[in-house]
């Protein structure tokens with residue numbers, strides 16, 4: 001489902017700096033089975049966001065092989081990337097909702113982009129809003145919602161197209177304990193429904209409450225997997 005083999009990642013060298021930038025991920029190898037749930041742990045700067053960026057195809061490895069949903073990136077042309085990306089849901093710490101669109105319109109957006117018919121779109125969006133406990137907020141703009149509500153909109157938007165892989169980058173980082181638990185409950189529910197889920201976090205309390213296999217990074221290297 002997700003396979004990394006000897007992966008290295010180096011960002012572009014900033015202009016005016018001599019030599020290549022250092023590798024921020026080094027020799028990272030692991031295999032995540034379909035339908036698994038994994039925490040992604042590590043100190044600030046360890047490389048968690050970079051690793052997630054590779055998983056959701058925002059980045060390409062500088063060396064090694066990344067295989068996502070059975071597709072090897074090294075063999076995938078640029079033209080094939082958008083279709084593969086649409087099978088991956090992404091949730092960010094800062095929600096990244098479109099501020100001028102209502103909750104309902106934000107959740108509908110990936111379906112519009114995928115060209116789904118209007119009828120199916122309305123049914124699926126309504127179902128997602130119910131699932132995320134947001135029916136009463138369907139017509140609201142993001143700025144009028146709490147952080148926890150905004151993150152639940154972001155999750156609904158990430159999963160409305162039923163992605164096979166869902167990655168979340170510090171999804172509870174801006175939330176209090178109760179809101180964080182509600183957000184995590186939605187991510188766990190997606191896992192129960194068969195989605196492969198990876199959640200990067202610093203929230204040790206949540207991790208302790210929900211024991212699951214973890215990938216642990218230290219200075220760009222994978223130091224634990226299991």
Ligand SMILES: Nc1ncnc2c1ncn2[C@@H]1O[C@H](COP(=O)(O)OP(=O)(O)OP(=O)(O)O)[C@@H](O)[C@H]1O
Pocket residue numbers: 011012024042043044045046047048049050051
């Ligand atoms: N766009 C970028 N260009 C250059 N270097 C970057 C870029 N993004 C991240 N880095 C560097 O890569 C390393 C890993 O950063 P990354 O954001 O992946 O870590 P992280 O574990 O997610 O940290 P945090 O928990 O603070 O979000 C850091 O040294 C960071 O400075």
